[in-house]
Amino acid sequence: MAEQVVLDLAARMQLQYEVEQFLYHEAQLLDERRYDDWLALFSMAIEYTAPVRITREGADDVVGRDGLHLFDDDYGQLELRVAGVQVKSAWAEIPPSRTRRIISNVRVEPLEGDDVHAHSNFVVYRSRLESIEHWFVGSRTDVLRRLGDERWQIRKREIVFDNVAFHTDNISILF
């Protein structure tokens, strides 16, 4: 594990601002369905995962790495999803859903080099067809790398939804 780096307050504030702006920008790309621009934010080495939750006592309520996931994608699979939502027969998103992503509770921990850990919460609202409404709530833990000029790259993302069961007919949007 990369060691955590201690910064002074001014540097932390600048870092916080940069990371928040990056995450808001990313959310806007998805809300505007600019999927190719969104994919361009990811490293070719991306691990994009979302383990399922389990209701149990006295044990971790997130399944292990060998368990079922909602997403368990490398770059090629993420590319496939991005292509898949834009083809002519993507029925689950035709006509497209209207989505609004609210990103909050951003906590940034600098790591060694140009990487940071960024933890954020999300509430995603999906309005589909005339009056179908779905909510997705959870957190994301990212490893981001600064590319310079306030540009960042997503190198790792773990999405933890707060649901055991989803009341959403499917999960045809990205997080």
Add this chain to the structure above:
Amino acid sequence: MATHKRVAQPAEGRRAGPLFLSDQTIPPGVTLDLGGLADPDAGWVSRRVYVDPGVYELELERVFARAWLYLGHVSQLREPGDYITTMMGEDPVIVVRGADGIVRAFLNSCRHRGMRVCRAEEGNTSFFRCPYHAWTYSNEGDLRGVPKYRRAYEGVMQREDFGLFPVAKLGEIHGLLFATWDPEAPELLEYLGGFAVYMDLIFGRDPKGIEIIPGTHRWTIEGNWKHAAENFACDMYHVSSAHQRTAELGMMNEVEDHGYEVSAGAGYCGNQFSRPIEDDFESEETIHSFWTMPNPVTEPLKERRRAMAERVGLEAARLIPIGHASIFPNFSILDVESMLLVRVQQPVGPNKMMVHQWGCVDASLDEFEKDAMRKQYVIAFGPAGLLEQDDGENWRECQQGMRGYVGRNLETNMRLGLGRDLDAREVIGGTVPGRGGGIWSEANQRHFYRHWLTYMASESSADVRTRLSEVSYG
């Protein structure tokens, strides 16, 4: 294949107190003119079977309190005290390996005030203690602890009469556990009938059986449970349009005219092949030429086919992986080259289903191969899977299209390949049981509704047995 001795047949005494099966009355609004609800031989089903609340209430009694329902897999219950919770119809159940090593299943409901005594989905415990008034049951289902028993209950009731309410019968086939609430139901193997042969091709091909990948995919779809059950009974007709996305992405080859659909006993299955099945055994290509994705499981599967060919014959073995399947009423299987899943469409009112779905792997595969199957399942058939996404959209919209007064009084059209059914031996070759069509057929959907009508029209399991013998395909 026989019902395993580790599975308990419950004692009579525990069922003290009536199970109201025989006292049920037909709910108001349901006419028992079942001939008006479906005529499978003519290729139609009234849409009321998907939307009518009265029909749904009758299903809970006559289908879900009577038929064999899937509970889980023995690999989820390895140690004494291991339990899982699930649903049988709208009834919550606990499936638990007791301290004595025996697997049992009970209604998850305290015999005092009805509270669910177990609220986790899995775990290990020596007892289930109801939080409401602290009635406490052993992991063998016996009522052990009743606060103030001597002062307030002695002479009023016997603790042994109020253990957790057990299922009437519990059965196992290849490690898959099923149960029924009806003491008069046939044994599991009799219920499955000829479909046990097809179960063997899926769950019996690996000498070590299957393992369930940890975790469950759970999600609701705003559509009646039968939309999914009849689709998995094998609806190859929907693949080239509903899942055109995967062809556009190059994940799947174009659907050709080769394939099979067969109903046998309580099950239905079918698949498509991209070349004639006669050419599809020792080929260098992917099995059935269906998926275009490279797949580390292809070679191990071919080995299984060769081994199974010696045991069950070439014609049956070359069906492996057998494709899509459902077992009446709500258990389904997808067995394709890249993945294996089992699922239950739990009914949640007429207009909603809760899918419980598990990824599976053949137990003898190595860790790399198992992980490949897990990942392929997630991207294709988890709730965010590139195929499953569109099914959820479509089934919700089926329900939307048929909910209104006019819509519900029209029919669902099941005429594809009507009158062209063949014996399974003509479709597949060899000595396989059942009857069905080629790939372009709704023979299995029609047969599903013969079963459904039989259960709905029958007053008892004995009545079901008599009527089924008239429509059964072996």
